[in-house]
Amino acid sequence: MTPPRDAYHHGDLRNALVASAVRLIEAGGPSAFSLREAAREVGVSANAAYRHFDDKSALITAVAADGFARLAERMRRAMASASAHRGGEPASIARFKAAGGAYVGFAVDHPEIFRAMFGECGAECRSATPENEETETSWTLLGQALDALVADGFLRPERRVGAELKVWTVVHGFASLSLDGLTAAPTQRERKAALEALLDFTVVGLCGDLPTAG
Amino acid sequence: MTPPRDAYHHGDLRNALVASAVRLIEAGGPSAFSLREAAREVGVSANAAYRHFDDKSALITAVAADGFARLAERMRRAMASASAHRGGEPASIARFKAAGGAYVGFAVDHPEIFRAMFGECGAECRSATPENEETETSWTLLGQALDALVADGFLRPERRVGAELKVWTVVHGFASLSLDGLTAAPTQRERKAALEALLDFTVVGLCGDLPTAG
DNA sequence: GCCTAATGTTGACACTGTGAACTTCCGCTG
DNA sequence: CAGCGGAAGTTCACAGTGTCAACATTAGGC
Incomplete structure (x- = not known):
């Protein structure tokens, strides 16, 4: 689904993060979900998420x-x-x-x-x-x-x-x-x-x- | 309510922790509650709670x-x-x-x-x-x-x-x-x-x- | 009065969310 | 096409967190 990331810019990080968050939350509930883990899953540094979401909770809101x-x-x-x-x-x-x-x-x-x-x-x-x-x-x-x-x-x-x-x-x-x-x-x-x-x-x-x- | 703790043993830590947790949760919701903060409020070290509860979630269960x-x-x-x-x-x-x-x-x-x-x-x-x-x-x-x-x-x-x-x-x-x-x-x-x-x-x-x- | 078990303490570890400063690269303007 | 501004990512750093292991203190039963 997500092609191996080679480029510096992901291209669709926002949606990728949301999708990853959905998976993680679906698996372990909202509490067992961390920004860092979602970022890891997408193959991106933890703070990259902050270019698209104010907050951890903003991601959950999405x-x-x-x-x-x-x-x-x-x-x-x-x-x-x-x-x-x-x-x-x-x-x-x-x-x-x-x-x-x-x-x-x-x-x-x-x-x-x-x-x-x-x-x-x-x-x-x-x-x-x-x-x-x-x-x-x-x-x-x-x-x-x-x-x-x-x-x-x-x-x-x-x-x-x-x-x-x-x-x-x-x-x-x-x-x-x-x-x-x-x-x-x-x-x-x-x-x-x-x-x-x-x-x-x-x-x-x-x-x-x-x-x-x- | 709680007399200033002088003794090494608290005497009623379990209930004190639950009461503190109730206050904290009532104030900021279950997410804005930490074991350490509850322990601090009671005037006891963080790990003391583990003598009475298996887990953070065990406290919340109480x-x-x-x-x-x-x-x-x-x-x-x-x-x-x-x-x-x-x-x-x-x-x-x-x-x-x-x-x-x-x-x-x-x-x-x-x-x-x-x-x-x-x-x-x-x-x-x-x-x-x-x-x-x-x-x-x-x-x-x-x-x-x-x-x-x-x-x-x-x-x-x-x-x-x-x-x-x-x-x-x-x-x-x-x-x-x-x-x-x-x-x-x-x-x-x-x-x-x-x-x-x-x-x-x-x-x-x-x-x-x-x-x-x- | 001592020994044991219950109760608390300190130190440490891996992990988290998040701020600040830096780097890379896309897309536009000259 | 050069170059530049800003968007998108990165690394470093910090304060907090839950929890483990090892140690200290004390209350209560023999």
């Missing part, structure tokens, strides 16, 4: 940003493919569940990256600055899914407000617990079942009503 | 364990006081909401400790070993609150199974997002409103049904 972009992409894909072959479910609900599933799926597949994204260094990526398109995207995708629920008549419009936060809460909570393991490492099968139940629960919470209590 | 104990205590208190003066709400629902509120409250009041509890070093505290009474407790308290919902007829028994995970997911998710700030630092007032809405949403999700879809 990793987080990359993670957010990949997360959004994954959600996009999942939603699109859910529209295609859903299993008898209304399209809007299928898409909604697909979005949630993709979020959790990303977290489970890339736990350490996910941690980095929501650690202190990822903070800048998460603030909804107008420029931060990528970050905004997963939030936006969720919004689209919810709008579709309204359009299909499942979610009453007056309940639409604040729905993103609720869904995000559920999905993010499940992802966090899956990683940080309140439940001791369930099988993928069990997790899938739990997630399905959770998404149903979410739909009821959003769209449903309490039975006449008495 | 901090996490302490956090879990305090969290459970806070939930216990909140639930008890909710039984006393609830505002026209059924007791079981009031207690349930109090438990959730206490969880989030702890996370918001002690963000860095909370992070430590759910970071890699806190992992041992979270596994439900039979001995790990304290850890189990907040889960157990949640279970009690759910049982009360069943007893009061709000939650149908066949929906009881798996309810802990759902509630935990919501509450933990909201706590995480509140700390890690998807939403840019809302006021305490806003957060309280959001939490209230979220708990209502949770009750509906657990106990409610979809309106006859058509």
Whole structure:
């Protein structure tokens, strides 16, 4: 992938460093990652990194940003493919569940990256600055899914407000617990079942009503 | 608090180190905490800590364990006081909401400790070993609150199974997002409103049904 | 009252993030 | 095409860190 470096100038150090950092973090978590090691892996002196990043944490921030972009992409894909072959479910609900599933799926597949994204260094990526398109995207995708629920008549419009936060809460909570393991490492099968139940629960919470209590 | 150390032996180094670590972590997060600094603060050589902890991470684990104990205590208190003066709400629902509120409250009041509890070093505290009474407790308290919902007829028994995970997911998710700030630092007032809405949403999700879809 | 084991101490090592000063080389201007 | 300015990398240096090994001190049981 990286050709043996002969030239004095690397050519694409920034991206190479980010890629190396992703590998290292993916392997051992954000704590088991050092600037020097990343530089070593790329074949460059430790301080070269400072031409491209203010900080060690700036590099991690870049990793987080990359993670957010990949997360959004994954959600996009999942939603699109859910529209295609859903299993008898209304399209809007299928898409909604697909979005949630993709979020959790990303977290489970890339736990350490996910941690980095929501650690202190990822903070800048998460603030909804107008420029931060990528970050905004997963939030936006969720919004689209919810709008579709309204359009299909499942979610009453007056309940639409604040729905993103609720869904995000559920999905993010499940992802966090899956990683940080309140439940001791369930099988993928069990997790899938739990997630399905959770998404149903979410739909009821959003769209449903309490039975006449008495 | 700690009397000026004159004796060669500290007397209660273990606890002193944990307390110091709690302060340091609370001040600057788990990353801005060093074994040496904690030892310095206690007035003891760096390596003295190794008589009480295998590792730096073992110390953090102790901090996490302490956090879990305090969290459970806070939930216990909140639930008890909710039984006393609830505002026209059924007791079981009031207690349930109090438990959730206490969880989030702890996370918001002690963000860095909370992070430590759910970071890699806190992992041992979270596994439900039979001995790990304290850890189990907040889960157990949640279970009690759910049982009360069943007893009061709000939650149908066949929906009881798996309810802990759902509630935990919501509450933990909201706590995480509140700390890690998807939403840019809302006021305490806003957060309280959001939490209230979220708990209502949770009750509906657990106990409610979809309106006859058509 | 001594011996042992628990508790603390000192010294050392490899490693980290980062600043300062120096070198190499790409790309532009004359 | 010469040469130069600045971007991109390098080396040296420093303060801190976690941790190991060897040593010192002391509390408590025989």
